[in-house]
Amino acid sequence: MKKITKLIALLISIQCISQDIDNLYSNYFQNTREIPYLHLNKTSFLKGEEVWFQSYLIEQNSNKLHPTSSNLYVSVFDESGQQKEQHLIQIKNGIGYGSIPIDSTFTQNNYYIKASTNWMKNFSEDNSFTQRISILSDQKNTSAKTSSQDDFYEFKLMPEGGHLLQNTVNNIAILIKNQNNEGVKIKSGKIIDSNSKNIGSFNTNTLGFANVNLPIKNNEIYTFEATLYNGTTIKQKTNIPKQIGVTLNTKIYDDYFLLNILTNKTSLNVLNGKKYRVFIHNTRSYKSIFFDFNNIDKNYVLLLKKQELFKGVNIITLFNEKNQPVLERLIFNDLEDSSSNIKVTTSKINYDSIQATVINYSKEKIFLSSSFLPSSTKAYEPNNNIKSQILLKPYVKGFIENANYYFNASKNKSKDLDLLLLTQGWSKYSWNNIFNNPPKDNFNFENGIDLTLTIKEKLSPKRAVMMFSKENNLIKEFKSNQNPIVLKNTFIKKNSSVDFGLKINDKLLEILPYITYSNYSIKETLNKKHLINYNNFELEVSNFKDLSKDVTVLDEVILEAPKKKINSEPYGAITMLNSVKMKNMIIPSGETIIDFLQFKGFKYTGFKFLPKGISQRGRKFTKYDSEGDIIESSSMSEKKDELLSPEVRVFLDNNEITFALWIIESMYTNTVKEVFYGRDPGKIAQVIYIYSLSPQEYASKNSLYSTVKIPIGFNQEKEYYSPKYPSYTNSTYKEFGAIFWKPNIILEPNKAITFSVPKNYQKDAIIFIEGISESGQLISKNQLLSFK
Template sequence: MSKKILPFLLFLSAFSNFQAQDKAESALEIFTEKYPQEKIHLVFNKNSYIAGENLWFKSFVFDGYSPSTISTSLFVELYDRNKTQISKKLVPLINGEGSGSFTLPDNLKEDIYYVRAYTTWMTNFNEDFQALRPITVYNPSSPQKLTIDNTSKWTAAVFPESGTFIDGINTKFAVRLQSKGLPPSDWNGYIVDTAKPDVKITSFKGFDQNVGSFSLTPKAGVKYQLIVDDLKGNKQTIDLPNVSDSGINLQVVSGNDAVKFNLKSKNIAPGTLYKVIGTISNQLVFKAKSTKILEQTYSIPTEQLINGILQLTVFDDKENIVAQRLCFVQPDLLKIKKPSLQSLSVNGSPRALNSFGLPQTSDGRDYTVLILDGNSDSSEDENSLLSTLWLTGDITSKIYIPSQYFTKNHNSDALDALLISEKWKRFDWRSIMAGVYPIIRYTPQSYIFYKGKVSVQGKPAPNTDLNLLFEMPNQGIKFYQKKTDANGFFSLNGLFFEDAIKFSYQLNDPKIPKEQVQVIFQPNYAFVPYKNSLPESNYNLVQRSAEDQPNSQIERYIETKNTQSLINEKATLIEEVQLKGVKRDKTKELNEKLSGPLFKSANEMIFDLVNDNNTALGSMNILQWLQGRVAGLTIDSDMGTYIPKLRGSQVSIYLDEMKIDPSQISSISTSDIAMVKVIKDYFAGGFGGGGAIAIYTKRGGISGSISDSTAPTKLKQITLNGFDKETPFVGPVYNDENFNNISHDYRNVLYWNPSLQTQSKEPAKVQFFNNDDAKSYKVIIMGYDEKDYTPIYYNEIIK
């Protein structure tokens, strides 16, 4: 892996007696270069479910603080509390994003379930960094029911800033609460000298249900204790660390303009050499090394940094760690792009139509849009895209409602105290400096990868040409030719298809009867079993009595499940009628039919040779015909071969989405070409490259087809499985009379679109119909602007 995680960060230095790179920096450089770190955010269409419903999810996969390009497939699994796998899905990732759905069985027992998500690359590292989200599923027919755990005891722990507690140095402490159930929302603490337990030295009130803080100037020889209590009378006593008579305390203040720090010391010899290293997402962003480092305050400007966790580590002259501290960069200046809702039209009447538009993102990426009844809970309420990106994606300990630290009215002091109580666990300095790095057992493949073996009369067929015909849904027939290796093996990688497709095959040697040929395929990817124990939830299971009745929320869920079945039936009928009666844009239809998901871009120019551009038929070479028709595109000639260039750089050529050499173009008759697409920017199918010319030949169902749709039936066939197909999300269309007989509508989820595409000329339109009683709407819009390295986030109630 050679990608820099944060190539845009400013590298600052404050050197005295500058020396060559030391062991810590060298180890970090290797770790950053070869072991990039992915993290996953999952958002669900709602916060809780009833057995028999569909669960929709959207995934965002980041490499540090940017959308990941490492992995192109996501593994998603559903577990019960006993770690029994109920279902699993394989989801494609395009630009680090993917979506899918689970159908929850009707007989699923009421309980807490867990959705686990990970990539192949992530399985090389600690399982704690994989996404594991609890899901509440209700079932009134289940013999047991869920109740919130309000009785579990909480525990408290105390953490001095930078890990040191030194005589005479005023030290900030974080106090951290943990509980199996709900931690107390109102709690307090105070400090005493164990020799004078009735005298409070200092006291404080907890910030939230996770953390509180206090400061204390200790005296050598004194034993200190922390007493924490809540309003219910629960109390804990914790011993503070012993007071040291020498050492260094790292003190940090993170502001909007700079992160400032200094080193307070006691009984340290003058002229001792120390080094301070600052890292964000495992990348070096600051270094200071000096014999005078204890005598001044350092300031790290934040104007060219990004929001995220900064780790500061102090090393002595032998590169031993003497102090460490985590802090958040610009906690009160969160860099978030908030999209504007254009032409907003809201009508609070039952089943009324509501709408708004969204502008195109600067890099053409899609939005994820979720609209709920304003009284409903969302999975974003607990752990949001922002809290995953900036906190829980890198912090593995349990945090109660981490989203609270990145809301409009967040408490920055609470976030700072939380980070004092944490350590960076993506890597351990001592391990990597000793040359101990993660063992890479699994390398990411491009989308779906199959290995194949060819046998003739039961014996391997080495160095043999194999012809493969794919029957691709909505894309006609594609032809591939593979050559086996010395043992009869070959590989198929970069496959992108849903459900299953049929392969037809034959050897290129006509002398070998097809009955003697056997081809066996084996997927070169696998779901990896989860080894850790599942986390405890905030709920208990208790026996359901005969008198128990569903509460109002469950009753609405039951009614909605029944209503949704009727909505699905009506919507299917309407769609069938519309497909017959609506005349679609022919070029757009041709593009949708021929182009796979990886070859679609917001910056593409399409030439339709089926319905338009008849002048191309008179040209001997399609590249020559393109000359002068695309701004920035030039066609050079080299020994009779036409070479296309965009803005002076040669671009790749694809024939039916397979990369070919420019010399092969001359053999393609323009009469056999259905469409040409010039892509001027990055697209997923280019795998990191920028720009391409994609040529599509005529196929079955397209006028002038040259494909023989019966060809595969004459050959031996095999079926391969692809990505799992997502169940379409369907809402009612109340301006159509077909929906008039729906008696009750209590839907929580009014709109769900995990990939709302935007166009450059006009805003993307969002339309949804009200349920029977909603008067407000929770609108959640998510995305990422890679040009500015900024999350796009909107989560507000509109009325």
């Protein structure tokens, strides 16, 4: 290591930044940002398949699953950037899932799936998720061509910190990409000065990145010349260097980053005595280091220990004495890999299926989704995994090719990731916006869909509007003074049926309200950087037709006895219990089932019922077991705490609710089919059995009603199914087909889950797992599974 002229220790020199910058920075990031990620079961599809996905919505301030947001919009765009369709996905505690059928309307070779929220539109930075998907065709594209000297190449030279400074050693990042925005590995590269002298060499990695440390002389311009493997030679020149100023040169070591702040002799007198600061931040927290320039030292070195930096991306901004940002650099502080806590094993291998077990070895709950594909698959090529989407993409303003590469087990990933960040220059978060354009709440934070029902007819006080739906598990009653009727934060399902009726006494008559909706869609656009020319890349398959609409359910098969219909006559009811059919029942004391039971002689104390015909004073209190047998009996004077024993056992649809009577406190009698009450046959305890009407029964109860099919709403979740592939052994299926998709895997600490996976005549398969833990640890893993 070269001699260090001045070392500034991180812990010793941390100070508070100026109050103005502190307030502006804190205010800009006060409102949390949302970061969505979709784990797709694959990225290339045959017509007749579906895009299956699990969505993860992360709160950036905590890097954990978002606890409250519920509306995620998943849009599909065509190759020209026109929106084809949009789906609304319900998010519950940060997780949701859905599917998109690849039907006959998908006529182009490529589409783009974008996920975002309405709240995200308040922020200048785009944190949405976008993934290109390919629709396979057996028709060759005659316009496809191979790379040639006529192809366009992007050749960029980017000095660390943003500019070159003469008479210093400058770290220069190199980026070479083709017309498809793909990095190009070159055959050789050389650096030539203005006298045509070869002064250095370089070579790019497979992603098109490289860097060189180059001493820049006075007003010197250098030519970088790259020779490609196809024989093409491309060139790029450096800009004119600055005469006065500072530059950066960062080195990475195992336990720390070495940040060199460099200047030249010409700048010493200009910078002498000026106080600069290094501002280290990651949108959630920040640290500041101050130092003074003198008229001797041209190199100021900051030792940044990794254990004292923020995990993930750290943005390093250098401010001058006027609090103006002059240089910026992104570095990545390695995170622990939690994927090793997840393991998948196979067992009970049968002729047509295997049992897959996912094991959680960690000490916290995790949430996962998994895709099983043939081992020779070419159909799974996502640009981002959950790690790159959450840890990297929110900080980088440019397009990142193959972003998930930087979070796999490759040998040089840390070096390659630093080259990527070096080529990005300034971060996505503009200081001009931080200082002058803080976010405004122009777009609402959404939670569900709002429905407004307008009734044309004027309703009398004795009438009410009823709304019920089996698909949405919904029964609601609205009084006559509610017009219009506003239902806020509903989770109504798209294309579900809802019935409406006008309640007169205990009958329903037809009524059709006018319905308006809000919070069910957003206007979306696709960033043009995703619209890449793919003429040189096309997936071609042969010997297949569009898949049949016939499907085979591939979830685990569980054999069960037929479910018993809920018995509306409990054992012994005919001879021992009183029964009341609630049809046309008129209750003078009120409209709830509590009112009815009190009318029948039961006393409700607020937390339990007292038996009929027995006064509380001087009587005995009895404790029963789960079958109603007496365990012990005592008088009030003997045991006052037995007041809480179940004097009357209460059942709702054969489920005991004796200690949860709040469930029926707002239950109206017109939603009840039948009530049985009396002494439990063979027991001393008294019992109440309540049987409620199903939405279908309620709808048909002495009623005429109108049915409306709701055209908007949340996507209806469905079980995974596999289309009917014509063959499981040909190359088309092995390269582009799917075996199984298992979303919504929730694993408690040190627990496992087992499910059945079809073999589909495969000897082995690859499972791709994405997920997150309760504390925000991200999981991205793939594993080869043997089916032998």
